Amino acid sequence: MRIDPEKCIACGQCEVYCPIGAITIGDECAEIDFDECTECYNCLRMADCPTEAIYQQKLEWPRTVRSVLSDVLTIAPESGISGRGTEEMKTNEVTGRFKHGWAGIGIEVGRPVLGARFYDVEKIAMAMAKLGVEFESSNPTTSLMSDVKTGKFKDDVLNEKVLSAIIEFSVPVETLDQVFAGLKQVSRQIETVFSLCVASRIAPDGSIPTHSIMRQNGVWFAPNGKTNVGLGRPLTKEDSI
Amino acid sequence: MTHTLHRVGNPESLSRDYILLFMPSKDINHVGSGPKLRKMLEISLKNGAIRIGDCRLGNEYHQGGLDKLLEHVEDRAVVHAVFNDLEKMTAALKELKSADLGLSVVVSGLFDKVRDCCKKAGLTPHTVNNTLGRWGRTDRLPPQDILELNTMCGHGMVTVRLIEDIAAKVKNREITPEQGAERLFKPCMCGIFNADRAAGLLDAMARK
Numbered sequence: 001m002r003i004d005p006e007k008c009i010a011c012g013q014c015e016v017y018c019p020i021g022a023i024t025i026g027d028e029c030a031e032i033d034f035d036e037c038t039e040c041y042n043c044l045r046m047a048d049c050p051t052e053a054i055y056q057q058k059l060e061w062p063r064t065v066r067s068v069l070s071d072v073l074t075i076a077p078e079s080g081i082s083g084r085g086t087e088e089m090k091t092n093e094v095t096g097r098f099k100h101g102w103a104g105i106g107i108e109v110g111r112p113v114l115g116a117r118f119y120d121v122e123k124i125a126m127a128m129a130k131l132g133v134e135f136e137s138s139n140p141t142t143s144l145m146s147d148v149k150t151g152k153f154k155d156d157v158l159n160e161k162v163l164s165a166i167i168e169f170s171v172p173v174e175t176l177d178q179v180f181a182g183l184k185q186v187s188r189q190i191e192t193v194f195s196l197c198v199a200s201r202i203a204p205d206g207s208i209p210t211h212s213i214m215r216q217n218g219v220w221f222a223p224n225g226k227t228n229v230g231l232g233r234p235l236t237k238e239d240s241i
Numbered sequence: 242m243t244h245t246l247h248r249v250g251n252p253e254s255l256s257r258d259y260i261l262l263f264m265p266s267k268d269i270n271h272v273g274s275g276p277k278l279r280k281m282l283e284i285s286l287k288n289g290a291i292r293i294g295d296c297r298l299g300n301e302y303h304q305g306g307l308d309k310l311l312e313h314v315e316d317r318a319v320v321h322a323v324f325n326d327l328e329k330m331t332a333a334l335k336e337l338k339s340a341d342l343g344l345s346v347v348v349s350g351l352f353d354k355v356r357d358c359c360k361k362a363g364l365t366p367h368t369v370n371n372t373l374g375r376w377g378r379t380d381r382l383p384p385q386d387i388l389e390l391n392t393m394c395g396h397g398m399v400t401v402r403l404i405e406d407i408a409a410k411v412k413n414r415e416i417t418p419e420q421g422a423e424r425l426f427k428p429c430m431c432g433i434f435n436a437d438r439a440a441g442l443l444d445a446m447a448r449k
Contacts, residue, residue: 016402017428042398045303046428072244072396072430073299080267081319082296083396085243091266091345092368104370106243112375112392113382113401163397166243187376195247196373202366210371221371224255224351226246229359230367231337232266232345239367 001037001044005029007053014047014054019163020115029053038115038163039063040070062156065118068140069162076140084108085166086138089199092228096236103173103210104199105133107183110164111195118144119158120190121165125151127186128167131178136168173200173209180217197225244296244395245321245349245433247372249388252351257325258393258438259350261285261333264319270343271317277342279314284336285322289329294321294432302427310432325437327354334362386446390439394429403428411447418443 003014008029015023015030022036023043030053032043044054059067067074069084076084087095089104098104107124110116121141129135129151135142146154171179176198183196198221200210214221234240245260263281265274282293294300295310296319304310314320324330330348337346348355352369359366375382382388383401390404391397407421416424422439426432 016406017400018402019397019400021402040398042400042428046398072296072398075297080317083244083319087264087266088243089368089370090262090264090347091269093345094266094269098368106370108243108247111247111395112388112397114378183376190377193375193377193379193382195243195375197243197246197370198373199368199370201368208369208371214371214373219373221373223252223353224248224250225349225372226243226262226370227348227352227355227359227366228368228370229334229346229348229362229364231341231343231364233270233341233343 001032001039002055002057003030003032004053004055007051009051011050014043014049017043017046036161038070038161039066040163041073062160065144065157065160066162069165078138078140078143084140084164086136086168088168089226089228091232093230093235093239094232096238098170098199098201099238100201100203101173102170103176104170105168105179106197107167107194108164109167109194110162110192112193114192115161115163116165116192117159117161118153118165120192121167122151122153122158123189124186124194125153125167127182128169128179131175131182133169133171139166139168141165141167173213176210176213177217180219243370244431246370247392247395248349249385249392254389254438254442255351256354258435259324259327259330259348260433261322261324261330262319262347262349263321264345264347265317266345267317273316274344275314275316275318277344278318278320279311280340280342281337281344282311282314282320282322284340285333288333288336289324289326290322290333291325291437292323292432296320296431299430300432303430321431321433323433323435325435327358331358331361334358334364338362338364386442389442390425393434393439395433396431398428398430399425399434408443408446411443418447
């Protein structure tokens with residue numbers, strides 16, 4: 001995003017809408033730190049700029065990555081839906097993506113507040129790749145990898161900054177302890193934060209198999225989260241039997 | 242996409258914060274899903290949802306009103322309804338079950354309360370997604386009260402600076418907590434920001 005200095009009157013209306021604080025107001029006009037800007041569109045959409053000084057410059061690769069992973073209304077071609085992730089557990093009763101005995105992992109790097117550079121996303125992905133995980137192919141973050149076996153990203157995206165990027169994969173529940181150990185280690189090597197989630201089928205007796213593993217590993221989990229109530233149709237084969 | 246997950250707050254604050262998410266699945270049941278999604282939103286509104294939203298095309302302000310939001314719902318949209326009352330949400334779930342529209346429904350909120358709602362609505366929960374909190378440089382994050390407001394928009398559009406600005410205006414009595422909460426809602430394009438809960442949080446911040 002850019003601000004036209006010829007039009008800007010430094011009113012400051014746009015400043016509060018930048019999620020990563022990339023807008024500063026000078027004596028005569030506002031300025032966007034172009035390297036920090038994630039192309040989320042929030043300033044253009046919300047600031048109601050009185051002189052229409054904010055404008056979207058032409059986006060070219062690799063900067064296009066910023067828009068896909070930061071502007072909520074941009075549709076990702078990989079998933080076909082808006083936002084940064086996939087259907088994950090939200091349609092699990094019809095896709096069967098996460099079966100009994102498996103856990104779905106979502107590592108949303110940069111969320112909340114801080115945003116992320118892809119060199120940090122890569123550190124986490126490479127740590128997980130060492131465990132032999134298979135990254136979700138319909139996820140727009142996966143599509144930026146140059147090698148999905150190692151978690152290496154394309155060199156030209158490494159310095160791109162986005163509001164968040166989700167590393168997504170599934171593992172057998174018995175290997176969750178390795179995931180947690182790897183994440184604890186790599187979390188000390190990054191400049192930003194990540195929000196972590198673990199999805200799981202509910203067992204026939206109503207229990208949630210991942211909970212005991214999280215407790216055993218001393219991993220905190222919140223009392224709130226998401227529950228798929230099973231209304232989608234047709235049901236996946238696992239549930240139709 | 243985990244935009245309704247990772248909401249920060251204590252159980253008391255979260256007890257008035259529930260989101261229903263409605264979604265078709267690509268290449269399985271997405272064809273013709275638009276009218277069904279619209280029906281799900283209408284059922285939610287009828288049963289007392291305080292807000293509805295559409296991830297694909299934006300919230301009611303962005304689209305120019307609730308009628309337009311409902312009118313524009315497309316196949317492959319992801320739409321939501323926010324509730325601040327468990328009984329009303331349970332009634333909506335019961336009606337959604339009866340309507341049997343065949344699209345996925347996900348409830349975000351306190352697990353024990355959601356489980357009770359499902360039981361009353363005759364639903365058997367299928368899959369859960371737990372949030373395991375924030376890892377890494379958490380020392381760089383703002384205080385808890387700011388995070389509680391910020392994380393109600395999972396895409397981060399309700400910015401820290403906007404929250405600080407609105408909280409200061411509420412504290413100085415330039416605007417009411419309700420007016421402040423409504424201003425915070427507007428950038429949340431998916432419409433999942435719970436302005437009712439936000440008003441309470443802003444009021445508490447102003448009393449500090």
